[in-house]
Amino acid sequence: MSAVLTLIVVLAVVAAVVWLVRRHNADxxxxxxxxxAESRRWVERLGGQVLALTGTDDPSRQALADAAERxxxxxxxxxxxxxxxQCRQVTETAYEGLYYIRAARTAMGMDPGPxxxxxxxxxxxxEVTEDREVEVEGRSLGASPQPTDRNSHYYPGGTVAGRPVPRGWYSEPWWKPALVAGAWGVGSALLFTSLFSGMAGADQAAYADGAALDDPGFDGGADGGFDGADQGGFEGGGLFDNDSDFGGDFF
Incomplete structure (x- = not known):
């Protein structure tokens, strides 16, 4: 009798474990x-904007090219x-692309959307809050809060390889090498202090001495768990719960 009871208990435990495993796999x-499905929706929204818009000047064409890249x-x-x-990484890459879409629409004088x-x-x-024109090691660099013929490269803002890059329009995408390499080169501190020191919209604590911020949020050098894929530059996820994050007809 004891052996039969033991067998019944063992079978019950095994059945419970099998049910839990199946439930976990199903969940x-x-x-x-x-x-x-969520990722596909955001990618389709970005793709719809990329295909629907045509740039009318250098800033809008460049922003749309960056959106197409994302x-x-x-x-x-x-x-x-x-x-x-990994699906959240996809969503965040598409999300970054939508920032470039907003920039392109703004450059063309259109409603940027929600x-x-x-x-x-x-x-x-x-963010860049004033026009700047500086010379850094023989390079002439510009920055402005609005697109211009000179400053036609948009950046939505974030932390690149440990340093914050304000949202704004620039004369060249000087941050891209750091996105690829995951580190800034020699002379980067001078570049940051020259462009952003004393600017009201920029984080002065970061630019006073060119020190890097310890911010794990946005890191263009991260691979997000993909091998060989061009990443959106965001780690983690959870930025979107559902389609209610945005309204309107553009996205």
Whole structure:
């Protein structure tokens, strides 16, 4: 009798474990399916804007080119996404692309569309609030809060390789090498202090001595769990809960 009771208990435990494993797998599959659907929606929204808009000047054409680059990257990531976290990376890449779409629309004098939630590190980095023209080691660099013929490269703002880069328009995308390499080169402190020191909208604590901020939010050197894919520059995720984050017809 004791042996039969023991067998029954063992079988009950095994059955419970099997049920829990199946339930976990089903929940994981459902969560992944939801994350994939959410990512596809954002990629499609970005793609729709990329295909629908044509730049009318250098700033808008450059911003649309950057948006198209994020669209391509998001598509590549989508093909490789096998976890909910990787799907969030896809969404965030598309989200970054929508910032470039807003910049392009602004440059063309169009309604930029609904506001976007801030990017990680964006509020800390601040924004360009005045025109600047500086000479840094023989290079002439410009920055302005609005697009100009001179400053036609937009950056939505965030932390690149440990340093905050304010949102604004620049004469050249001087931050891109750091996005690729994950580190700034020699002379970067002089560049930052020359461009942003004393600027009301920039984080002066970061630029006073060229020190890097310890901000894990936005890091262009991160791969987000993908091998060989161009990343959106965001780590983690959870920025979007549903489509209610945005309204309007543009996105």
């Amino acid at each position: 994981s599959a459902a969560a992944l399916a939801d994350a994939q 669209y391509t990257a998001a598509g590549s990531q989508m093909e490789q996404a096998r976890t909910a976290a 506001e976007l939630p801030p990017l990680p590190g964006q509020s800390r980095a601040g």
